[in-house]
Structures are given as structure tokens and as C-alpha cells.
Amino acid sequence: MRNLSWFGKLIFVINSLFATILLLSYLQPYISPILFPQFSILSLAVPGLIIINLLFLIYWLIKLKRQFFLSTIVLIIGFQFLNSFYRISEKKVLLNDDLKIMSYNVRLFNIYKWKKEGKEETVKLVSDFIYEKDPDVICFQEFLSAYNVDFNYKYKFIKKNPNKSISYFGQAIYSKYKIINEGSLNFKSNANNAIFVDIIKDKDTIRVYNVHLESQKLKLNEENFGEKDSEKLLIRFQNNFKQQAQQAEQLVEHESNCKYKTIICGDFNNTAFSWVYHKIKGTKNDAFVEAGKGFGKSYDFYLPARIDFILADKEFEINNFKTYDINYSDHFPIMARLGTKKQL
Structure with a gap:
């Protein structure tokens, strides 16, 4: 000095x-x-x-x-x-037998016109994108369940929000593989939840969770950051983090009773540096860390915020991971290609 x-x-x-x-x-x-x-x-x-x-x-x-x-x-x-x-290089192992799984918070397909496109145009854009990337399984958060929104998949599970005032949206899982079981964890939160399906791929049964943890509900253009309002904002954050922790514990407890290999996808509304991420991740592999490149930014924010994840049991080999920079929502879709280690 x-x-x-x-x-x-x-x-x-x-x-x-x-x-x-x-x-x-x-x-x-x-x-x-x-x-x-x-x-x-x-x-x-x-x-x-x-x-x-x-x-x-x-x-x-x-x-x-x-x-x-x-x-x-x-x-x-x-x-x-x-x-x-941050990851320096992308892993590119593209096998025909990979399970291609996508997670995407579609923000209600823009029904409130946060962006200039209307609902029908946004649905068409998302549909064309999905057709091009051709995932085997898609986990949607903030899915517009009460309208005629559909994709060309043989199997699906759509769970509407139980709260009647917001029952027009929820979560959905679309799959090319047969769904033999489905369910919902029914978080106490008014707007967030976790759902799951068990699918059959070849002779293997795989459980896929679609998670949407408690939202921070931060609107930078509308928040008033004066002293009193900032104090209210901090209290809201604290309450939301508590709810996220309770939801994470509920999810981990539910998964502990599953006898199948599991994949957890979704919008955690928190970063990879948080307690809830590490609680849910456990011994799983983070697809971005194993096979991604760059910052993996999944939320349209000033900083490289990665709050959407695909976590897979260690029995899976993560062969590839991509974040797609398309501007149809406030989130960017992510997709991983998963193989089984016994096949490699």
C-alpha cells in the first residue's frame, strides 16, 4: 500500500x-x-x-x-x-441413440405482449424452432395450458395451475417416448410447481422432472428502489428464498423414492451458486458444466445469469449442451444430449 x-x-x-x-x-x-x-x-x-x-x-x-x-x-x-x-470448450459427441431433452420457460407465449409479437406469432416461432431442433422430450415452464397451444408429439402431460385465477397457465412435458406415469408435487406457491413423467426409452425407464421454483418477481423497469421500497424488496427476496428452499427439499424427498434414473430440468429462479441449486443437484451432473460452452446465459438480463438447468444422474453420459439465443421469451431454451455410459 x-x-x-x-x-x-x-x-x-x-x-x-x-x-x-x-x-x-x-x-x-x-x-x-x-x-x-x-x-x-x-x-x-x-x-x-x-x-x-x-x-x-x-x-x-x-x-x-x-x-x-x-x-x-x-x-x-x-x-x-x-x-x-464459464466453460471454454463445448463437448460434441452426437450419437443417434442420444436422448435429446430441452427445457424452456416460454413466458406464456407472450400473451401480454412483452414483445412486439402476438401470441399466435410467438407460438409459431417456438413451434418452428422446436421442429428444427427436434428434441425427444421438452419441459415447458409458464406454459399456456388454457389455449390451443400444441406441438406434434405423441405423448404429453400438461398440469394447469390449481389456482383458478391463474389456471390458464402451468407446466407441460412433451415426449416422443411413451409416458407410463405422471404426477405433480403441488407446491404451496400460487404460481410455481414441479411435475414429472416416467418414460420408456428402449427397455429403460427414466423419470423426468420439470421444475419451476418460486419466482423473484423482479421487474427492473417498474421497481422503485427508494429506501422503503428497497426494504420491501429485500423482505420479498428473503421470503422467496425460503419458499425455494422448501420446494427444493420437497423435490429431493420425492425423488429419493424413485427407483428409476432421473433427469431434473427447469427454471430454478436462482443461480448455480445458490443453496437450492446444490440441494437439487446432489450427486447429479450439470449438463452445462459437463458439455457446454461460454456463460450458458439462460435469462435475458444484463449479467450472464444462468438460472435454467438440466441435471442428470451419473448413469447418463452428457454428450452435448447448448443454449439457444432466440428472443421469443425472457428465457433462452437449453438442450442436452444424453447417452448411457454402458453404451459408450
Whole structure:
């Protein structure tokens, strides 16, 4: 610090603050939001904290100052977080027998015209996209269940929201493979839920979960970030994180009674740095981490937010993962190609 100017010292103090916050955020997977919901808010900030610390690292390197060690050490300590944040190369193993599974929050096919296209045009765009990519199984969140929205799949399970005021939407799973069982976990939340199907592929039975955890309901263009409103926003976040934790525990308990191999898809409304992600993931493999490329950004936000996931049991070999940059919703569709290890 002695060799720094007053401006350099100020920069290093700010650097130290952001490095400390990032270091503390590494504890999130081990602290349940039910016990400490305030701490869970950091999970949404981790992508930004990583980028900020990388910028500080570059700044000190350009200045040829040893202060670059601070952010370097903190980033190295959180290497597993960086592994979930950015992938350098994509795995491309494309086998004919792969199970191609997609997850897509379609935001009600734009019935409220968040974008310029109407419902019919958006449905057509999504339908054409699905026809082109040809997934074997699709998990839809925020699916428009009360309207004539359909795709050319032999099997499907659509679960409307039980709340009558919003029963026009829910979740859906479409499959080329026969569905022999289906069900719903019926979260207590008014708008969110998890559903599942058991499908038969060749002689194998596979359970697919379609999860939509509690939403943060953050509208950046409409939120008032004054003192009182910011306090209300923090309280809302805390309550939402608690609900997410309860939903994650309900899902994990339900899955523990399943005798089949499982795949969990969906919109977690939280990042890969959160407690709920690690709770649901357990020993599963994250398809993006295993076979993706880049940031894997799945939500249309300023930062590279990855809140949509495909998690597969270790019996599956994850051969490929893609995030598709199409602007038909506020989420981007993701798709993984899964094989079985015994076939490889």
C-alpha cells in the first residue's frame, strides 16, 4: 500500500470489499435460506462479483502491482464456482441413440405482449424452432395450458395451475417416448410447481422432472428502489428464498423414492451458486458444466445469469449442451444430449 497513490489506495479498498463479499458468497451452498434468508441474496450477485474481481485483477496487472494477488487468490479459492460460471470448450459427441431433452420457460407465449409479437406469432416461432431442433422430450415452464397451444408429439402431460385465477397457465412435458406415469408435487406457491413423467426409452425407464421454483418477481423497469421500497424488496427476496428452499427439499424427498434414473430440468429462479441449486443437484451432473460452452446465459438480463438447468444422474453420459439465443421469451431454451455410459 505504501507505493500506491491516494487513488490507488482507494481502488484497493474497494477491491478488498468486493473480494471479501465474493469470498463470503462461497459459503452459500452450505447455509439454508430457511435459516439465513438474508445471506441467500448474494447468490444473485455472484456473477457480477466474479466479473468485478476479474476486472480488478486485470487493472492491477496492467499497473504491474502486486495487489493483483488479492482477487487472484479469491478467484482460485472459488475455482469450482468459476467452473459453473464459464466453460471454454463445448463437448460434441452426437450419437443417434442420444436422448435429446430441452427445457424452456416460454413466458406464456407472450400473451401480454412483452414483445412486439402476438401470441399466435410467438407460438409459431417456438413451434418452428422446436421442429428444427427436434428434441425427444421438452419441459415447458409458464406454459399456456388454457389455449390451443400444441406441438406434434405423441405423448404429453400438461398440469394447469390449481389456482383458478391463474389456471390458464402451468407446466407441460412433451415426449416422443411413451409416458407410463405422471404426477405433480403441488407446491404451496400460487404460481410455481414441479411435475414429472416416467418414460420408456428402449427397455429403460427414466423419470423426468420439470421444475419451476418460486419466482423473484423482479421487474427492473417498474421497481422503485427508494429506501422503503428497497426494504420491501429485500423482505420479498428473503421470503422467496425460503419458499425455494422448501420446494427444493420437497423435490429431493420425492425423488429419493424413485427407483428409476432421473433427469431434473427447469427454471430454478436462482443461480448455480445458490443453496437450492446444490440441494437439487446432489450427486447429479450439470449438463452445462459437463458439455457446454461460454456463460450458458439462460435469462435475458444484463449479467450472464444462468438460472435454467438440466441435471442428470451419473448413469447418463452428457454428450452435448447448448443454449439457444432466440428472443421469443425472457428465457433462452437449453438442450442436452444424453447417452448411457454402458453404451459408450
